[in-house]
Amino acid sequence: MTRPSPTTPLIAALLAGALCAAGASADAGTPAADHWPQWRGPLGIGVAPAADPPLTWGPGENVRWRVEIPGRGAASPVVWGDRVYLLTAVPLGADTGTEAKEPMRFELLALDRADGSVVWRRTAAERRPHEGTHPDGTWASASAITDGRRVFAYFGSIGLYAYSAAGEPLWQLDLGDMSTRRSFGEGSTPALHGDTLVVTWDHEGDSFIVALDAASGRERWRRERDEPTSWATPLVVEVDGTPQVVINATNRIRAYDLATGELVWHTGGMTLNTIPTPVHADGLLYATSGFRGNALKAIRLAGARGDLDGSDAIVWSYDQDTPYVPSPLVYRGVLYIVKHNKGILTALDAVTGELLYGPERLPEVEGVYASPVAAAGRVYIAGRDGTTVVLAAGRRFEVLAVNRLEEGFDASPALVGRELLLRGRRHLYCLAETGATRARQATSSAAREPGTNQRR
Numbered sequence: 001m002t003r004p005s006p007t008t009p010l011i012a013a014l015l016a017g018a019l020c021a022a023g024a025s026a027d028a029g030t031p032a033a034d035h036w037p038q039w040r041g042p043l044g045i046g047v048a049p050a051a052d053p054p055l056t057w058g059p060g061e062n063v064r065w066r067v068e069i070p071g072r073g074a075a076s077p078v079v080w081g082d083r084v085y086l087l088t089a090v091p092l093g094a095d096t097g098t099e100a101k102e103p104m105r106f107e108l109l110a111l112d113r114a115d116g117s118v119v120w121r122r123t124a125a126e127r128r129p130h131e132g133t134h135p136d137g138t139w140a141s142a143s144a145i146t147d148g149r150r151v152f153a154y155f156g157s158i159g160l161y162a163y164s165a166a167g168e169p170l171w172q173l174d175l176g177d178m179s180t181r182r183s184f185g186e187g188s189t190p191a192l193h194g195d196t197l198v199v200t201w202d203h204e205g206d207s208f209i210v211a212l213d214a215a216s217g218r219e220r221w222r223r224e225r226d227e228p229t230s231w232a233t234p235l236v237v238e239v240d241g242t243p244q245v246v247i248n249a250t251n252r253i254r255a256y257d258l259a260t261g262e263l264v265w266h267t268g269g270m271t272l273n274t275i276p277t278p279v280h281a282d283g284l285l286y287a288t289s290g291f292r293g294n295a296l297k298a299i300r301l302a303g304a305r306g307d308l309d310g311s312d313a314i315v316w317s318y319d320q321d322t323p324y325v326p327s328p329l330v331y332r333g334v335l336y337i338v339k340h341n342k343g344i345l346t347a348l349d350a351v352t353g354e355l356l357y358g359p360e361r362l363p364e365v366e367g368v369y370a371s372p373v374a375a376a377g378r379v380y381i382a383g384r385d386g387t388t389v390v391l392a393a394g395r396r397f398e399v400l401a402v403n404r405l406e407e408g409f410d411a412s413p414a415l416v417g418r419e420l421l422l423r424g425r426r427h428l429y430c431l432a433e434t435g436a437t438r439a440r441q442a443t444s445s446a447a448r449e450p451g452t453n454q455r456r
Contacts, residue, residue: 036079036414036421039143039189040371044235045279046329048415051375054433055390056401057420064432067116069423071107073140074187074369076411077421077428080148083119083165084111084421086428087153089139092126103128104139108153110167113419116430120167125158130177133185136369136410141187143411145197150214152197156186160199162217171217175210178203181229181273191234191245196220196258198245202230209234209247211261221261227251230274237280239301248287250274253297255304267308270295276327276371279335281350284315286330290322290340298335298353316353321346329372329379332393336379338368343383347395357397362389364402369410382409382422405429 040046054062071090078085086109093102105126110119129139145152150170153161157177162170178186180203191198197212207225212218225247232248236258243258250272255264270289278287285299296318304313321339329336335350343365346358362368365383372381378400379391386405392398411423420431 035081035146035148036077036416037147038078038145038192039076039233039412040277040279040327041373041415044191044237045281046327046371046373046412047331048373048375051415052418053375053378053380053415053420054418054431055378056433057403057405057431059406062431062433064419064430065116066427066429067111068426069109069428071105071140072138072425073423074138074410075140075143075423076370077414077423078144078146079113079414079416079421080146080165082113083146084113084116084428084430085109085144085146085151086111086423087140087142087144087155089155106140106153106155106158108144108151108161108163110151111428113430116428122153122163122167122169124153124155124161124172127158130157131180131185132183137185137187139185141185142189145190145192147192147214152190152192152214154190154199156188160190160197160212160217162214170215173212173217175199175201178229179205184229184273187231187275189233191236193236193243193245193258198234198236198258200225200230200232200234200247202227202247202249204229209245209256209261211245211258223256223261223263225249225254228272232274233277235278235280235285237285237301239304244301246278246285246287248274248276248278248289250289253278253287253299265304265306265308265313267297267299267314273324275325276323279328279330281330282333284350286328286335286350288322288328288337290324294319294322296322296328296337298350318348318353321359325369327371329374331374331379332377334393334395336372338372338381341367341369343368343381343389345381345391345397347397349395356395360397363387363399364404365389370412373413373415375415380413380415380420382413384408384410386424388413388422 071088073088075087090105106124142154160173195214197214207227210222211220227249230249244255246255251269252266254266271293273291274289288296298315323338324340326338335348343362344359347356364387367384370382382388390401407424414421422429
């Protein structure tokens with residue numbers, strides 16, 4: 001670990017306010033914090049400031065509904081008001097493997113949040129993928145994005161499709177065909193900020209980043225990128241009132257002015273096959289990767305300009321136990337990282353980089369692709385084997401619950417209101433506590449001694 005340099009954290013206020021109750025409608029003017037409009041939630045960092053999802057669940061316990069999803073996809077559910085949006089790829093032939101042999105139907109589903117019923121279903125395209133994907137990958141690994149008025153379905157080389165909230169086609173765009181490293185497939189999700197949609201196109205050909213008008217699909221700006229294949233989703237963060245779009249990648253981490261595409265700052269990159277999306281809190285940005293090496297950088301955003309290598313903008317770094325697929329989580333002053341794709345967790349002080357605990361093995365979790373999420377003082381980590389561990393947020397390793405369902409999870413959870421939406425390999429689950437369960441857990445929490453280190 002590189003010795004952290006001293007810094008004074010900026011004071012940031014988390015968004016607050018009550019969430020819409022399950023099934024309640026919401027219009028486009030409702031604050032984004034009342035929804036889960038993109039892969040990593042209303043703040044883009046995996047945190048739901050106003051949610052209070054269930055602590056425990058299992059077959060027959062706190063499962064409000066479960067619906068079968070056609071085809072395959074690792075796309076996470078996104079939520080706006082009473083709608084849940086989900087992408088999937090449905091094989092049209094007998095082949096369901098990873099080779100590009102049969103045509104696929106690329107679909108966007110709109111589900112009723114109250115019961116999981118299909119409100120509308122749109123086929124964006126029927127096409128044979130031009131190349132294969134990783135054995136653990138899918139052709140619907142990017143997640144939908146919505147602002148309440150429009151829903152965007154991105155299938156990479158198949159195309160980008162915009163729909164109204166009622167499912168009416170608005171526009172579509174073909175950006176070409178990617179050539180991914182070892183045909184590992186595609187998976188970066190676009191980022192939406194205001195009326196600008198940002199797509200990263202890092203592959204083995206000519207890589208670029210492009211900003212699009214969300215209403216029309218018209219190109220606003222495009223910049224070439226010297227990068228091999230990466231899968232990191234762009235992160236938009238405001239610095240001194242100006243939105244920047246930050247891209248994690250192998251050669252360089254770069255920040256672009258969202259309005260103009262001008263390169264604002266850059267610094268040394270990550271490991272090969274960069275996948276995790278950065279997170280930010282209190283003026284610091286955290287970028288990680290963990291394939292054939294370990295890399296983590298904490299970058300001070302205020303005043304960052306030009307080449308940051310060797311500057312005090314790199315506040316601290318860490319070179320152990322970093323994630324390959326899962327993105328990091330920063331919550332209440334603690335940075336959580338999953339080791340590679342394993343069920344092993346490390347927690348660091350987000351300001352100083354001090355090791356708080358870990359590496360700690362998560363009980364009953366072998367592998368992790370989903371990114372950790374947090375709400376109501378709890379951290380949720382979903383495993384590939386169907387186990388989701390719930391931890392108490394804080395500076396000590398404290399397991400609150402170990403929950404298991406009958407299928408594995410690669411998609412990241414969505415946290416909205418009192419619900420947790422979890423996409424498995426066959427089904428989408430809506431998990432919510434019953435009144436009896438909540439009362440029982442409140443009694444249990446009151447009986448537990450403060451500060452007790454609970455492990456299961």
